[in-house]
Amino acid sequence: MNQKKIIELKGVAKSFDGEIILDNIDLNVYEKEFITLLGPSGCGKTTTLRIIAGFVTPDSGEVMFDGEMINDLPPYKRSVNTVFQKYALFPHLNVYENIAFALRLKKISEEEIYERVEEMLTMVNLRGFEKRDVNLLSGGQQQRVAIARALVNKPRVLLLDEPLGALDLKLRKDMQNELKNIQRKTGITFIYVTHDQEEALSMSDTVVVMANGKIQQIGTPTDIYNEPENAFVADFIGESNIIDGIMLDDYKVRFSGQEFECLDKGFEKNEPVDVVIRPEDVDVVAPEKGMLCGIVDSVTFKGVHYEIIVTINNFKWMIQSTDYVAPSQKIGLYIEPDAIHIMKKSEFSGMFGDYSSFSDEHDHLSDIIEEETETE
């Protein structure tokens, strides 16, 4: 990165009631970047955002803005603006006045306010809504007003706290594109918080994966997906089979009782490792042609592909295939060397990546719990 750093967190830590929320975070945010803080609830992503906004003061560490320490600068003196999770529009003001709010405080002339508000309304496709009561707008419209209200200030950095969380799927997709366009057009740095990995991958220049108050990995969406640093990242971003393995030599790994060729090197001889294999990278072949063989447990139709759960050596693999196989059928698996990704053992090893307890229902349930705790 040869761009200029705009925000820098150095060893930032925060605890609430003795519980560690952020554990020594180091993070650089560069100008004109779309950076996403991604992680499950309680990972510290929202707290990080609130520290940058100035609503939370870190217990230790430094928050730098443009090379100056701003730990104790109150929010109203920072050149960042926030799009809040539930919009936080002012219910006593109409659409126009909500957007003009920050400008009125700056004693800007009425004509300039009008110009800038209209410019914002055009950008978020809400022309003609000036006099509307914000309480009567739809969720998507409120969202747009919130974005316009934050951007009219021309902040150096825009903070977005799960801004699309309350919208339905279709609208969320549209808004994702729109936000990305707005970011490109304005050239403002966006710091985006979400627990939706797909959102993070499709919008961001840089993704920061967080868990347990620590940054697990920082990288481009492709890096994060293809080269996850540990079992947590591999599991949180997309689906993955994570198997215990032993690195026999450079480019040679043993797992599930077989030796495989791979593209990874630089591990010690016979070092225990986590092996990641994405479900879409596994080819289903006839049992005699397979590198591994197993019996199909279940098959679920997902639209684009079938989701196949197959047991091999007591490990349940998930495989995504466009070809149908019948449950109880014996199938072979073929894995290319570039489909195998090796990770060092971490505190998350053994916690993720086995589909023995997998069910959609379970996934759904944890999503709901996540959202509930997030809003507290």
Added chain:
Amino acid sequence: MNKKSLLQRAAAAPHIVWSVLFIVAPLIFVIYYAFTNADGKFSFSNIVELAQPSYLEIFLRSVCFAFLATVICLVIAYPIAYFIAKAKPKTQKILIMLVMLPMWMNFLIRTYSWMALLEDSGIINSLLGSEFHMINTAGAVILGMVYNFLPYMILPLHSVLSKIDFRLYEAASDLGCNPFFVITKVVFPLSVPGIISGITMVFVPSISTFYISQKLGGGNFDLIGDTIERQFQTAYNYNLGASMSFVLMILIIISMTIMNKYADDDGGVII
């Protein structure tokens, strides 16, 4: 909704009976007495009699005292209500209970206590060794009103202030409001409904009170309430008393209408 079940009608019946007996009927009596003379004939004479300077002075004084008491209540109550609303939920409950606590005691006893405190040889003067003349002054009457009706201002204000989403404070601060502007640009406008109901709940009892002025004002500051009471209890002039009540009601309705004009069309206003 035009076909209500028998049960629904039956459930509403007690309320209707109650309203008719204790609200509608007394109102009719008030209007009847106000517009008849001692012989029971229709007449404007009672209303005309109220135009005398002595009565006008009483009306004016009542409005002034009630207005002052309301303003003082608002000024004292707003910071208290704001402070309570910002406290933790558990603390809020305790503080609200403390605000309500005096109301558990009888109104007369509380007013008598103020007499004991304010008298020339009362508790305050003997504690301070001073000789302030406090009882039987206009200040004492207004103090009595403020003291008695303050909780009615704090409670609606607190109820509105505690419902303001804390994110709005953050949003205001984020958009450039210093703490003072957060209050004036966001908190205050959003608390207008609470201010309106608080003013109503203090102004109405203040303008119609009759006991506070007698005990703390020593009879030097006749208010409408006292005059009405005298017409019924001493002078037995029901017609004049009723006409005063009627005019008082009109006064209150006018004040409230003006108030509600300022509240634009915000929903939560209690009249």
